[in-house]
Amino acid sequence: MSEAAEIERNVPGLALYTPRDASRLVARVTAVDAVGLEERAASLGRRSIKRGSKLWALDLAIRSMDLTTLEGVDTMGRVVSLCAKAVRPDPTDATIPSVAAVCVYPQLVPVALGEVKGSSVRVASVAGSFPAGLGPLSSRLAEIREVVEQGAHEVDIVLNRSLFLGGRYAACFEELAAAREAAGEAHLKVILEVGELGSYDRIRQASVLAMAAGADFIKTSTGKIGVSASLPSALCMMEAARDFFHETGRRVGIKVAGGIRASKQAVQYLVLLYETLGPEWMTPELFRIGASSLLNDILMQINKERTGRYQGPDYFTID
Amino acid sequence: MSEGARVPVRRTAKLFIAGGFPRSESGRSYEVFSHDGRLLAWAARASRKDLRDAVRAARAAQPGWAGRTAYNRGQILYRVAELMEGRRAQFEAELADVGAADPRRGVEAAIDRWVWYAGWADKISQVLGGTNPVAGPYFNFTIPEPTGVVGIVAPQDQALLGLVSRVAPAIASGNTVVVIASERSPLPAVSLTEVLGTSDVPAGVVNLLTGYTRELVPWLAGHMDVNAIDVTGVPEDLLPQVEELAAENVKRVHRAPRVDPFSDEAQSPYEITALMEFKTVWHPMGA
């Protein structure tokens, strides 16, 4: 690992805050005006991104994608196909980059690792009683340790909403800090599940709590409930990350996931990111999109930009 | 077949529920005759289950309709008038069939009345809501809100103007409605729903049942998920029973003023607020 990257990343175990700070941290988080936030997100979402700047964004969107499959029916075969697609999204076009990572359930981690070997694609695993996150703490932490031991590069866990919405911030913080430690060298992403938090104030508070406890990424959603990522909730998290960076010097990544199927949405999230957090965040190190069918839509859009023709799905492999 | 004797395509008059046009689930229908005894069409004879479905559709649609901006509702209603204007010939022919003295006047009045109520959507709270100067450091305001799902028993006569005069004020504020059409002259109502079905009015905001008034009215009056009932078209002898049934969930009961439907007295913002609730909010004022 290069020195620069080491400096950028938070060293595991060295949290900037302690559980005792948790309540105070939450209490002093700035309020969020929902109407104003939604207007700003909508306004940014109306940016007109065309031609070269659109291709630039679509390329980054692919490079930032966590190609995901989290289904009860994920067989080895399914994951093998997914990984092939992740490494070479378009077999007919060598200019299309690999995605950032594949995201799978713990059981499929070894399969995924084998398939992406030799490529730049990383393997992310959900862990910690995903998606509800309410298994016994010991087994949640053990799950994290085990997937990391198996070789997963990244771990996606959920915020304990039961503790957070119950106001038990110190306990919530402690669990996150313990997860941070259990994840060791692996990148830890904390899923806030914005669709369950009830207000943007809460989303901002949860963001701060997760970042203070050492998360490498804060993530919008599990994709397993009705309401997932939205432009305003992502913007809320980005604003929190911006303030956190100014206060602590630490950059935390943003991952949007759930319901992102169209290229246009991916570009909108990138606009939000760029105009809120700036160029430093425009990298897979600090931004991810969790998605599956989005990839083909991006390929179609890239082709449309290049050829001038609207594309049809028959020309792009499903996996 | 002889030259020039084209066989016209006959009309089927169906119910209007949740934006679609189903037949009665009972499979029943009844004959609709013109004023001079010609068979015009068979209309669906709505059942209790149809009514239940219509109320469900109205309830489902109500939060969304009330949640639109008043401006948006006003625009949508204005567009209905645009479409009605395009269908003048059909409406006029139907009014002629029911024996209207001046079908053209009736249609024009109905369209103009619809436009009149469309223009109230974004003004009602300015005229009939407001702030109240309470004796204390509190900001206090009263806002009218739509009552919810409104059952409407349309007048037996004035098949178009009378119907419009009941429906437009009810939905302008954000209520959704279940309408029992005139039993004798349901076809203008059916045509109106065909207009609504192709307009921007969301599915379920207006639902129409054709059938036997005396059958349908008690079911409507007794339904526990209907917030108000407009009894304008209820036969006099049924009224006491209707009010008794309405008591069970304290439905608001309203009747249109008995005036010449063509007159200006027949249209009023109070027809809108009769189907609204007034909410008053307090908030302290202090640095």
Place this chain on the structure above:
Amino acid sequence: MGEIERTATSALEQQQRVWEYATAPEARDIVRLEDRYDLFVGGRFVEPRSGRYFETINPATEEPLAEVAEANEEDVDLAARTAREAWEERWRDLPGKERAKYLYRIARALQERSREFAVLETMNNGKPIKESRDVDVPLAAAHFFYYAGWADKLDYAFPGRAPRPLGVAAQITPWNFPLLMCAWKLAPALATGNTAILKPASTTPLTALLLAEVIEQAELPPGVVNVIPGPGGKTGGWLAAHPAIAKIAFTGSTDIGKVLRRNVAGTGKRLTLELGGKAANIVFEDAALDQAVEGIINGIFFNQGEVCCAGSRLFVQESVFEPLLDKLKARLDTLRVGDPLDKNTDVGAINSRDQLRKIEELVQSGLEEGAEMYQPDCDLPERGFWFRPTLFTNVSQSHRIAREEIFGPVLSILTFRTPQEAVEKANNTEYGLSAGIWTEKGSRILWMAERMKAGVVWANTFNRFDPTSPFGGYKESGFGREGGRHGLEPYLDLDGASAEGGDGA
């Protein structure tokens, strides 16, 4: 397990993370520009008796767009008599519900031709296309829609009164929201049964003339609406002085408003004035800070700050001054200044060389009086009239930049400690058009709103307009309200006083 390359953030990589948005120009060809525009009088376009035409340009490029007829005293007289005759013969006695339908036609036409109006407005005014498209044109249509609905309901607007129209309304509109101000003026005037003569600002006549075309196509009875461009000092003056005029509505500078007020004295003509402002935008420490930043930015940079109700004085509670200033500066750096027809432009061109000079002069005074200036480092186009978004800190109440209306993208920032102090300082001005309050505490919002001497108070938002919401000023920001039920009153006789309405000329 593959080794993961974590590359350092080298200078090259930094460069690669910079995202340049490609130009996204709105197509101009939707607008069919004539070489020459005539006056619109008596339902058709007629040549000016003056025989004179003046040039109107695109302030972003200085390119000439067209020649526009200039109305002289004779033209004004013809328009006034035409409007009066139209009122008596074809409009006053038309039932309200028929007047309504004409207004609905105009509203619908504005919606249908919205793209055309938006592009033309941007070309003639310099404002970003996203604003003319998303704000100006939709609001203009909405105003006609709203007031159309009042035309046949006036009895309900004024209980116990029998409202009657006044006659001919002279309406002098400004260059900052050319089309929207036409809508704000025409819609209530026509709905209440008056006829109108519109005198649009001389730097921005084109959308008013396109609106005249809409009115012609809506087949309004001839003479009900007339449009006569010309220089404000002359055409506007003759118009206001004409005996056939019963009512004058003016939006523009406080100075001209006072001139009008003097000239109208003793004539019995009704007058409403919508003049300048120097609004205080007040931010408390408990505000939702990131949204407050958006509100501040919108408050002073929307429409290049060329807005009478612009939040041009920012009062920040001292305890939150530093973090807010940091955020403001960072946000300024993301503003995109440039081609107004580019869909991604946030801040467009200043409307005229004259206005640019005024801004520059006041900004210079700010520097001379000791305030500290911050501007983002953005490129400005070669031609056209441009000014960078600007913040001033270290500003005192007595500085010219804190007292005088700049009417440009320049924000003066001051601090306060207590709510009482904020109220006092906010009210310490001869203006009283608008104010902003940013706090999460509801009771404080209401307490402050009660004490602000301003006709429009925005809490946790700014620059919100709606046809149902009355707008207008206290003190030298003018009198009379536009919008809402209150907006009808200036165009009506509620007392039965002027039975005839103005002098028949």
